[in-house]
Amino acid sequence: MRKTIITGIISFVCFYSFAQNPTYKQPVEKVSSFSQQEVVLKPSWVKDREELNTAYLKSLDPDRLLHNFRVTAGLPSEATPLDGWESPGIGLRGHFVGHYLSAVSTLVEKYQDPQLNERLTYLIDELYRCQQALGGGYLSAFPAKSFELLEEKFTGVWAPYYTYQKIMQGLLDVYTRTGNKKAYDILLGMASYADNRMSKLDEETIRKMMYTAVANPQNEMGAMNELLYKLYKLSGDPKYLALAELFDPEWFLTPLSRNEDILSGLHANTHLVLVNGFAERYSITQEEKYHNAVIHFWDMLIHRHAYANGSSSGPRPIATTPTSVTAEHWGEPDHLCNTLSKEIAESCVSHNTQKLTSYLFSWTADPAYADVYMNMFYNAVLPTQSDHSGSYVYHLPLGSPRNKKYLKENDFFCCSGSSVEAFSQLNSGIYYHDDSALWVNLYTPSEVNWKEKKVRLAQDSHFPKDKAVRFTVSTKQKSTFTLKLFIPSWANEVEVYVNKEKQAVNTSPASYLELNRTWRDKDEVTLVFHYDFHLKAMPDTPKVFAIYYGPMLLAFESNKEVVLKGNRAEELLTNLSVTDEEQARFRLVNDGNTYPLRPFFDIDKESYGVYATIRNY
Incomplete structure (x- = not known):
């Protein structure tokens, strides 16, 4: 009860501070979401997914999470360093801790779990010690010289602001969801440090820092703009509004506001999170430019760059890095057939697309956004997690034959962090x-x-198995x-x-x-x-398509490429049938062969294919 009261007080203070600002206007939201405490998942297969995620979060050693922060601050640590992208010497070290704070604070807000609450308090206390040891408000698991290199060369260092923002967002969530004042104090110190750094840079330096059009940009800024706009709403301090705007790159914002599709070749998650920041800006200032940029971007993404399930990202049209050959970028609009590599549909991109879609639904209550959100929930988000181990995938390939490549518990990739956060919030977007x-x-x-x-x-x-x-x-x-x-x-x-x-x-x-x-x-x-079978074809050819049964994207259970025989894909609908209604099992008979199918979210370790091809020879 005490935490509920504290959270309510924080919400009131946030609104009051925001309402006193000269930039404040009436809310743009037509509808409001419910808080994490007001929506409870009942026992079900979706609840089971949340519990797998919670068990993993509880399994992590907080002292290992803190190790790189302590070392950077010159404090003793006897913990074994984490592996993967949290290893000492890796530029992104510390980013997962930000996601962890966000995920755990969500669970504490919902369930008041004493173990997680105690752990959260311990982490915040120790991060505060690290910040005090470093001085100047700085807090990170890597030294400040990474920012110096970014400001001087604009590359050669792995995305320091990306990681810095993850930590700041985690602290913001801890404060707003659990009332931990020390988390807010740390956050303000980090924000002041960033403000001090940026205030010393000229416009040309900032412009170059924000230019991220190359493949796999090392100067990726994360969602600094979104985070700082939220901090402005919370604090009422106009310096955070001005600081946030510095992280809104004009080269990206202006063309989108004019409905120019400039997505081809861009690193998907670098730029998608910027649009979430544009949405936050619009909620404050109601500037038409920001509104148009968000609306146009979503339309471009969903209707010209996304696969059947709403996921996106894959090979870059002009590949200049090893990753961009197969993954993480948007291609030419309406050209998706030649992009079905084994590394498409990055999980981070799906999670952030859902987040953007929820912004737009709250503005409009338009069922078109609800439709995309539902499709992604069942067919792009839930399929990223193993329903047995709780492990997540970095990519969700949709070609054939394919397998889900689950991340190891010690990988700590970007999608490890965004997934533990997303699966702590499966009760969002329902009401x-x-x-x-x-x-x-x-x-x-x-x-x-x-x-x-x-x-x-x-x-x-x-x-969706039950109608x-x-x-x-x-x-x-x-x-x-x-x-x-x-x-x-x-x-x-x-x-x-x-x-x-x-x-x-x-x-x-x-x-x-x-x-x-x-x-x-x-x-x-x-x-x-009442369900029926229907097809979703690739935008560049009707001969490559995915099969749905009602809301469920189906996958062929096959370890071979799925090439079917016929003149038109629609002809196949008459040869599809349900073999087990309760378990949602299906079959397709084609050219003397029988192909079993099942919901994509039910696929775990099996080889599968989602998109199939039809040929008349």
Whole structure:
């Protein structure tokens, strides 16, 4: 209870500080999300994924996480250094700790887990000691000379601001989610250090530092702009607004605002997080330039650079680094057939695309954004985790034949960090509200506590394998509001029942079913979706396609390239059938061969293929 009160006080202080600023305008959000405490995952296969992630977070030794920070600060450490990208001498060391702080603070906020809360307090106390030893507000697991090299040569050092931002974001999350004031003090010191460094640079130096158009740019800035805009909202200090703007590169922002597709050749995650920062800026100043940049970018990304499941990134059209031959970059718009390497669809990119999509939904309540979010949740995000070990993938290949290459527990790659954070927040994006309506955007067993209405709404199902979703209202008094249930683009037919009585309502794909009534305790609503098979073709050819059954992207269980025979891909739909409804198992009969299929999120160690090719010879 005490943590709930503290978090509420912090929220009020944040809003009050923000509202007192001259740049403050009325919120741009049409709908609001619920807090982590207000939405609880009920036992289900999705909840199981969260628990796998939590078990991994608990398994990590905090002294090993702190080792490089202590060494950099000149403090003693007897811990064994971490491996992978957290090894001593690796430029990004410390970045995972930022993600760890964000993930653990989320779990502490939701569940008040005493073990994780104690660990979080210990980490913050020790990081504070490191910062005090270093002096000047600086805190990192690498020495400050990395920033000096960045400012002098703009390369030759591995993304110091990227890592610095991860730590700052972790501290911000610890403060706002758990009320740890020391975390906020550390954050302010780090921000002041960054402000002091940047204030000494001329415009040309800053411009060169922010130019990241080359392959795998070493001067990647991370989400410094987004973090600093959030800090401005929290603190009300205008210096953070000015500092954040320095991390908004004009060479990237201006063309996007004009709807110019400049994504080809860019390192995907370097630039995607900048757009999340643009969205934060728009929420403060409501400048049209930032709004347009965000809207246009999302449209370009989803409709011209993304695969069927909403994921993106892969080979660079002009490859100049070993990585860019196969991974991490955007290609030419509407040209995806020749990009299906074994290293496409970086997990970080999928997580940040979902984040951007949630920004846009909150602005508009447009079902088009809910549709992409649902597709990515089931078919791009959940498939990145092993449902047995809880391990994550760096890339999620969609060609054939392919295998998921799971990261080792000691790799600590960028996607290790973004994934532990994302899987601590699987209860996000399910429900939204305004003063009079409740939106349901995802169908997964959960319960939301709508405090303002004194209403709880619970949903139960085994969606998406189960086609029926049941909602139950809990309230001590009658409550009038509109329940808006998302009807996805694939849902051509939906049955609707209220208290077991079938309703004479018409639903249409990519819309909301609106039930406006005075609700009573134990009222029930049931949706029964009707699934069918449908195809999503590559933008550059209808002969390369992925197969869906309702909301589920299917994968061929095959260790061979999937090449089918026929004239048109649509002809295959008549030869697809369900072999096990409960387990969601399917088959395709083609040219005398039988191909088993299953949901992509069910694939673990098996060889598979997602995109198939059809030929008439």
